[in-house]
Amino acid sequence: MAKIVVTHQRDKCIGCNYCVELAPDNWRMSKKDGKSVLLNSVDKKGFHTTYIKPEEEEANRLAAKACPVNIIQVRS
Amino acid sequence: MTAKKFELMAPAGNMECFMAAIQAGADSIYFGVEQLNMRARQTMNFTLEDLPEVGRLAREHNIRTYITLNTIMYDHDISLVKRICNAAKENGITAVIASDLAVLMHAKSIGLPVHISTQLNITNVDSVKFFAPYAETMVLSRELSLRQVRAIYDSIEKEHIVGPDGKAVELEIFGHGALCMAVSGKCYLSLHTENASANRGACVQNCRRTYKVVDIEAGHELEIDNEYIMSPKDLCTIDILDQVIDAGVRVLKIEGRAKGPEYVYTVTKCYREAIDSYFEGTYSKEKVKNWMQELETVFNRGFWNGYYMGQQLGEWTDTAGSKATTRKIYIGKGLHYYSKIGVGEFLVEAQSISVGDKILVTGPTTGLIEAHIEEMHVDDLGKMDKAVKGQKVCLKLDKQIRASDRLYKVVNAEELVS
Numbered sequence: 325m326a327k328i329v330v331t332h333q334r335d336k337c338i339g340c341n342y343c344v345e346l347a348p349d350n351w352r353m354s355k356k357d358g359k360s361v362l363l364n365s366v367d368k369k370g371f372h373t374t375y376i377k378p379e380e381e382e383a384n385r386l387a388a389k390a391c392p393v394n395i396i397q398v399r400s
Numbered sequence: 401m402t403a404k405k406f407e408l409m410a411p412a413g414n415m416e417c418f419m420a421a422i423q424a425g426a427d428s429i430y431f432g433v434e435q436l437n438m439r440a441r442q443t444m445n446f447t448l449e450d451l452p453e454v455g456r457l458a459r460e461h462n463i464r465t466y467i468t469l470n471t472i473m474y475d476h477d478i479s480l481v482k483r484i485c486n487a488a489k490e491n492g493i494t495a496v497i498a499s500d501l502a503v504l505m506h507a508k509s510i511g512l513p514v515h516i517s518t519q520l521n522i523t524n525v526d527s528v529k530f531f532a533p534y535a536e537t538m539v540l541s542r543e544l545s546l547r548q549v550r551a552i553y554d555s556i557e558k559e560h561i562v563g564p565d566g567k568a569v570e571l572e573i574f575g576h577g578a579l580c581m582a583v584s585g586k587c588y589l590s591l592h593t594e595n596a597s598a599n600r601g602a603c604v605q606n607c608r609r610t611y612k613v614v615d616i617e618a619g620h621e622l623e624i625d626n627e628y629i630m631s632p633k634d635l636c637t638i639d640i641l642d643q644v645i646d647a648g649v650r651v652l653k654i655e656g657r658a659k660g661p662e663y664v665y666t667v668t669k670c671y672r673e674a675i676d677s678y679f680e681g682t683y684s685k686e687k688v689k690n691w692m693q694e695l696e697t698v699f700n701r702g703f704w705n706g707y708y709m710g711q712q713l714g715e716w717t718d719t720a721g722s723k724a725t726t727r728k729i730y731i732g733k734g735l736h737y738y739s740k741i742g743v744g745e746f747l748v749e750a751q752s753i754s755v756g757d758k759i760l761v762t763g764p765t766t767g768l769i770e771a772h773i774e775e776m777h778v779d780d781l782g783k784m785d786k787a788v789k790g791q792k793v794c795l796k797l798d799k800q801i802r803a804s805d806r807l808y809k810v811v812n813a814e815e816l817v818s
Binding site: 342353354356358359391 | 594
């Protein structure tokens with residue numbers, strides 16, 4: 325089965341909270357800097373990446389679509 | 401009152417604009433830090449790490465500095481709000497410009513002065529009284545007439561409404577730049593179409609586009625003269641500056657944190673001259689005409705006086721972008737400055753430049769330099785009339801340039817089209 329990859333370009337996050345509302349299993353707001361955090365992700369030069377479960381794909385696609393600054397990518 | 405007591409506040413989205421504002425004679429500069437400001441979408445914003453340098457430059461040049469911290473705030477933002485306020489205090493930033501009550505409370509608790517943002521939409525003296533224990537300066541709603549501004553000012557004087565510093569509350573208004581189609585930024589268009597809240601600094605500017613008005617039931621399309629049905633012209637008050645000052649305004653703010661250094665420089669310089677001439681008693685229609693011409697050379701959507709003169713309806717622009725009479729074209733980058741002979745060397749990376757061209761040099765330390773090319777030396781060829789892509793060119797410049805600088809040519813907008 326193809327892996328589903330989510331990427332978050334965290335520097336550009338404006339902390340609107342949409343991703344947390346739409347995909348709460350994979351996203352949290354950081355109380356430290358007010359930006360969202362993609363759970364269990366690895367930071368490679370500002371691109372935070374993780375694999376998600378198939379049942380989480382739809383919610384993350386909605387989050388990617390809702391993101392006002394287009395910094396969330398879901399690939400499968 | 402003297403010119404010293406009247407404050408001209410310029411915007412800065414980055415260091416280039418910050419230096420350009422200082423060079424043009426701003427009394428104070430406002431800017432955003434991290435994402436909690438009304439230009440969060442723009443890549444141009446300062447970070448917490450920049451604050452020591454900003455504070456140092458402000459002290460060196462004796463200017464006041466303000467951090468915009470005026471989006472709506474959620475629980476997850478409060479920690480960052482506190483860090484920004486604390487860092488502002490530590491680095492000698494003069495005040496924060498705030499609208500959320502959480503910011504007012506925290507700033508007050510650490511003794512950091514506050515300006516009430518136009519996002520709080522102050523339109524009457526009772527609101528001024530309410531916020532007076534928190535703020536020395538209040539930015540009034542952009543929708544007031546100068547008559548209403550004057551009434552608020554008179555009440556402040558009469559009722560001795562004072563801020564936390566014990567001095568009468570000072571009134572600030574927006575004097576120049578882009579206007580929002582909604583009341584003081586309270587717009588939900590961008591949120592509803594793109595999930596991008598203007599009130600979190602992510603406005604996608606729906607109002608700047610063209611629209612058709614269609615009667616859905618009958619299918620008729622209404623004939624309208626101008627399809628930019630909700631894109632306001634830009635605010636300009638240089639021609640009514642005497643009335644602005646007489647209305648009791650003490651701080652005049654220029655909009656434009658997303659604009660370039662040439663914009664900040666030109667607009668700040670024009671208003672600096674206008675304010676100084678008002679206090680010297682030499683403010684005249686002839687001068688206003690010249691300033692207006694200069695203001696038209698940089699980004700604008702056409703000008704109007706906003707609501708200050710009591711117009712009933714807004715005036716709408718008829719273009720998508722700028723009506724600026726000049727444009728800047730990227731030519732190349734700075735290489736070296738020969739300080740003994742006052743010559744800057746550049747590498748031409750695009751287009752070409754010739755003797756007689758007007759040029760701009762901008763950079764984070766340089767700010768902005770304007771000049772006309774009187775002569776140039778190209779590569780090892782000696783004195784030439786023109787330099788093209790790939791060549792190194794030496795130009796006589798009074799001010800130092802640096803390797804981080806960019807060289808632009810200024811051309812007339814009409815020439816660019818043809």
